[in-house]
Amino acid sequence: MHKKYTWRTAEKTIYPIKKAPSIATLPTQTFITISGSGNPNSDAFGRKIAALYAVSYAIRMAQKKGIHFPGAFEYTVYPLEGFWTLPENYHSNELNKNQLVYQIMIKQPNFVTPAVFDQALNLAKPKINSELFSQLSLETKQEKTVGMILHVGSFDDEPASFAKLAQFLDEQGYKRTSKAHKEIYLSDFRKVTEDKRKTILRVSITKN
Numbered sequence: 001m002h003k004k005y006t007w008r009t010a011e012k013t014i015y016p017i018k019k020a021p022s023i024a025t026l027p028t029q030t031f032i033t034i035s036g037s038g039n040p041n042s043d044a045f046g047r048k049i050a051a052l053y054a055v056s057y058a059i060r061m062a063q064k065k066g067i068h069f070p071g072a073f074e075y076t077v078y079p080l081e082g083f084w085t086l087p088e089n090y091h092s093n094e095l096n097k098n099q100l101v102y103q104i105m106i107k108q109p110n111f112v113t114p115a116v117f118d119q120a121l122n123l124a125k126p127k128i129n130s131e132l133f134s135q136l137s138l139e140t141k142q143e144k145t146v147g148m149i150l151h152v153g154s155f156d157d158e159p160a161s162f163a164k165l166a167q168f169l170d171e172q173g174y175k176r177t178s179k180a181h182k183e184i185y186l187s188d189f190r191k192v193t194e195d196k197r198k199t200i201l202r203v204s205i206t207k208n
Contacts, residue, residue, distance in 0.1 A: 005075040015079075015200060016186065021149040021168035023205070027102070030112060031081070031105035032056060039097045045175065046190075048104060051132045054124040056106045059116060062123070062208045072113035078107035080085075085180035116137055122200060143182070147174060148202045154194040161201055174205040
């Protein structure tokens with residue numbers, strides 16, 4: 001019997017859950033993505049998350065519905081991830097969440113091709129807000145060398161974790177290449193209390 005593939009145990013370098021900061025060079029990865037801007041506490045943001053999960057679970061559950069994708073295997077659905085930044089002309093020291101620019105995504109196993117994605121998109125169509133259907137896409141990304149730290153607690157307390165990561169990177173002889181950062185939500189922030197939320201903070205880096 002084929003053992004279920006679990007990203008938490010198989011990809012510890014990509015998804016580190018130790019409290020100590022780390023540096024990794026990431027492989028090319030494929031994601032289902034959707035982009036937008038504005039406050040992540042809005043209903044519109046929630047609908048985008050729901051759309052990503054609808055397609056991801058359509059792929060995951062296809063075999064149980066008699067649909068067999070080439071090379072498919074049993075696996076745990078990957079966590080929600082998001083790239084976050086602010087407009088280039090944003091100069092305030094205070095964070096205005098209404099100005100945030102983002103791309104949220106869920107990683108896919110390597111058998112998910114554009115053809116698999118298109119089929120899954122149609123399977124999930126009844127569960128997706130109609131205006132979002134055409135905004136979903138399959139993208140391959142190369143994040144290269146990154147620095148990461150596990151943040152436990154409220155999103156509003158992330159600056160303290162970013163400061164620890166910055167100190168670690170400086171000591172290791174690295175610097176950030178962009179103000180943008182990635183967040184990987186190991187807990188479902190819609191269901192877990194703020195103090196128990198686990199989020200990997202990830203930044204692109206290069207040697208000084």
